[in-house]
Amino acid sequence: MEERYQPEALERKWQTLWESEQAFRVQAQPNKPKYYVLEMFPYPSGRIHMGHVRNYSIGDVVARYKRMCGFNVLHPMGWDAFGLPAENAAIERGVHPQAWTDENILYMKNQLKRMGLSYDWEREIATCTPEYYRWNQWIFLQFFKKDLAYKKNSFVNWCPSCETVLANEQVIDGHCWRCDSAVTQKELEQWFFRITEYAEELLRDLEQLPGWPDKVLIMQRNWIGKSVGAEIDFPLVGREGALRIFTTRQDTIFGATFVSLAVEHPMALSLASGTSQALAVRNFVDRFKDISQTNRGAEEGEKEGVFTGAYCTNPFTQQNIPIYLANFVLMEYGTGAVMAVPAHDQRDFEFAKKYRLPIRVVIQPANQKLDAEGLSEAYVDDGVMVDSGEFSGLASSVGKEQIAAYAEANGLGKKAIRYRLRDWGVSRQRYWGTPIPIIYCNRCGTVPVPEDQLPVKLPDDVPFTGKGGSPLSESKSFVEVDCPQCGGRARRETDTMDTFVDSSWYFLRYVSPHETHAPFDKRQADYWMAVDQYIGGVEHAVLHLLYARFFTKALRDLGLTQTGEPFTNLLTQGMVSKETYRCPEHGWLFPGEPVGSEKDGWKCPQCGRPVEKGRVEKMSKSKKNIIDPEDLVNLYGADTARLFTLFAAPPEKDLEWSDQGVEGAYRFLSRLWRFVYQHRAIWSSIANNGAPGELTAELRELHRMIHRTIKKVTDDIDGRFHFNTAIAAIMELFNALSAVGSGSDSAKTVVKEGVETIIALLMPFVPHVAHELWQQLGHNDGSLETAWPAYSEDALVEEQLLIVVQVNGKIRGKITVPAEVTQEYIERNALADPKVIGFIEGRTVRRVVYVPRRLVNIVVEG
């Protein structure tokens, strides 16, 4: 054993050993409790970053801990390997996406291995392999058969920079989630997955997920956005037909003084044709139709509209009211037409004011009287219906019911439920993704590729020009095919699938990654699913996590699995960030910290000029504040990198990078190493499990502390994931053991027990150094056979209690009493404490509050 802690060689030793022993391989064992822990798989961008290190360190603690507790642990890893960066690399550097991706996977896999993560690499998957994506295609065909996959012409989000369609979930603030360009709108024929079919179930089953953070549940609930209301027809004046509107405020229908349509509404142009407004309407439509919804208001919320020249009838008031187009009405939601109630909807109010449209108050609040002239804003809350014919006098909530029922009974409309959730557009005009297994034949129409012809492989003869459009359409060998039905000449679909399809079921593939007859083996899935603990960034709160839930339910309905929810427990870890500093001369300071101090100001280490202290930023290339985990591992070893990320903050919070913090983690491991090195000769001569019966009071307390620490660390890891406090407790115990050092034989025995406990408790966190020290102390049990330490309740029993004594809630003294004494004894001693006496003398004791085993509060008066 070396005197100094030298992580490099020992980490290599253990990694090699685990690899050669295939220590983390796992098979289903029906008689052993299973535990499936999964971290979100990475995109193979080239190098791992600190976010990965954090994510996988957390997962590895859970996996190793559960393994030590006797669970049969499935802990797999793979690659979310399709996506745009590979294609961009091809365009920019002429490397084939496949080669680029393979190379990255190879490099990153090595980096992950150097972290000592306990993955079963036998189960590794990469979504870009035909063995994987053929099942994307197979699932697509099953969806197609069940009408869960369909093609429709629609207005879609279009990223002009990526030159592809985006799903709603991929548009952030009107910008592309990937490249941040402003998203435009384009009318295209696209493939969709009918996720809305599952809207209600996706919403309802959120209640079955108590192991998910509330934040994520709320975000999903909002994203699905259920609204209960009614659809009502407003008959057109002077022509056939009606405009169907959707509303949740039927109770305000007597106040509807006009109707607003979306720019894309199919009747927009026909309503105006033949009226004097025809030209104005055409211009209005042309102005807005290519702009995506979020970018339509020139300024925040600015309302604009145009009269169509046509009228319809409010079926409740029988009044003829004008029909407008309005820039804020969404075609995608409801029916694309809304009844406008200016008095009770803020948007309609602003619109009515701008275009001088009538305002009718039909809801009165309890404590004030509204009139149309005096309104400065819409009254949107509930109240009592007025000026509403036979419905006047009803409360809003009752009126909603009755109006909807009346409409239904009289053929004016029906009750309706709408969701904000839209169907998931999955077509992408890119190369590096799963080809959609569809063939278009002039005679037979849309023909699915027969299952025995899967996979539809990506062709190799595609030029990467970056000039836009679907690259697959450039490959003749790919496009030109015979129709599977009639054998005639036909054309292959050239769009590929959204890469989120790949990640929507990969957790199922891991249960039988080499299965060739189905996406996964049902029996294996029945054993392993659901994922007991899923860990990843909160940025996937709606995107990936919603899609994966949808897929799981859809696959269940195809009879492929019994699981209805894929992830029983979810941990969303925070970002890794770093403070930024910028020197006017040298730009972002990196690597290295500024010199100086908070008081005297921070200076550039190169030129001494004062630097501007930036905000704490997420690590990103542009901010130049990236810490490369590889450098970190080279310098300090994987154990230190793991320990730091786990110790510096609880996993769900953001973690701010600190060079000194890393030093601290390294120092702790060094101290532990040195302590074992110095004492190992002494300890080797002691038998294990010395009886603590004959110990001094001090050593008995130390022995208690060992067991207290086991309990604390166990509780902190299991379910709570407070790794930072678990590690703190281990450090505390170590400090106490170091203070005792050696001494009497019984002291040595207790200290040895304590150190061995510490080493075992550290195994999930810093596996290499912990296993090395364990071995150095003479344990030759198989490297991963060590059981998680158990604590004994007996060993926790306190001999003495420290009782805090308060007077009127302020701490005035502390007394130590034997643990078995009575409450009366404790109160008597508290009142007799010299410090306490000073505060109660001459005053009347009104009351004495006793909190068992903790404190006495003496309430005095005067």
Place this chain on the structure above:
RNA sequence: GCGAAAGUGGCGGAAUUGGUAGACGCGCAGGAUUCAGGAUCCUGUGGGAUAACACCCGUGGGGGUUCGAUUCCCCCCUUUCGCACCA
């Protein structure tokens, strides 16, 4: 605008159900060791006051409930995140 989370020493963070606020780590200060630096070890470290105690103040601000509030309730301020014309 709506929804959610969070504000605790110089810093990261503890305090699990209302019961010793500041565990653990970093930083800082003093000391030991050292030719010196680094490393290591010891001691101290919320603020005020003091020779030292006693004591006073203190968990964003202001109220409240309670014997007792970082924790519960109300109002306000700040920050972060999510949604953003969803009728």
